[in-house]
Amino acid sequence: MKRLKNIGFIKAGNWLIKNNELEYDLISYNFEKNILYCFVCNDNIKYIGKTVKTISQRMYGYKKPSKSQRTNFRVNKEIEKFLKNGKNIDIYILTDNGLLNFGDFRINIAAGLEDTLIAEYEPEWNYNGKKKMNQKKEKTEIKIDYDSPTSRTIYNDNEFEDKFVVALGKKYYNDGFFNVRVKHSEFFGEDLSEIKIQLGEKSSNYCIGKINRTANKNGTPRIFAGVKYKKWIQENFERGDLFHVKIIESDYIKLTKKRTTNTL
Secondary structure, three states: OHHHHHOOOEEEEEEEEEOOEEEEEEOOOOOOOOEEEEEEEOOEEEEEEEEOOOHHHHHHHHHOOOOOOHHHHHHHHHHHHHHHOOOOEEEEEEOOOOOOEEOOEEOOHHHHHHHHHHHHHOOHHHHHHHHHHOOOOOOEEEEEEOOOOOOEEEEEEOOOOOEEEEEOOHHHHHOOEEEOOHHHHHHOOOOOOEEEEEEOOOOOOEEEEEEEOOOOOOOOOEEEOHHHHHHHHHHHOOOOOEEEEEEEEOOEEEEEEEOOOOEO
């Protein structure tokens, strides 16, 4: 923990049990955004995460998670277990002072440091999240149906649990939305919650969309991404192209082009 304090991490609060419910007590930076945070027990780092929301909004996600928010739900149970065993869980944060740049581009410190710190410390509560999510699956033959029932793409893809592919059929190409697969549904937030959508490799190029869990009969999310997303799609893709969706957090995804397909 000393190394993290040396780079600017400060204690912002702690978790506690109050009236038999999990609560967080923030002593500072309640409305700070774009931060890196960690949960610490006796100087042992248990979890590292980042958020584009305020720290108060992000902690509420751990306090009151839905079962569809798998990471929030799992970490909630870990915090409760430690507190009920008489251990303290402190909340540390690293704020973005906006001074770090690469050329003319501002670097988001939280986005840049999160993976590095997780790889360095391997926090045990991150294991079932990013470490497990980053394990490759075996190659399989996958079918993706376009909007037209007579058109489909078959390809081999080394998928990760935190990444899936979207095929740009007519509606996806023209109407500014796409659906999430059933097996990835639990990684996303609640109905009508906002989601940050990074368009390509530049973290500064993004839009804010909405998660809709009522549009599909099975309750899987439909991502309504809006005008900026639609323009980016139509400027960078042709109908029939594929793009990757990388799940960063339940409220943050990154879209990039997938280049290799075999179209039948």
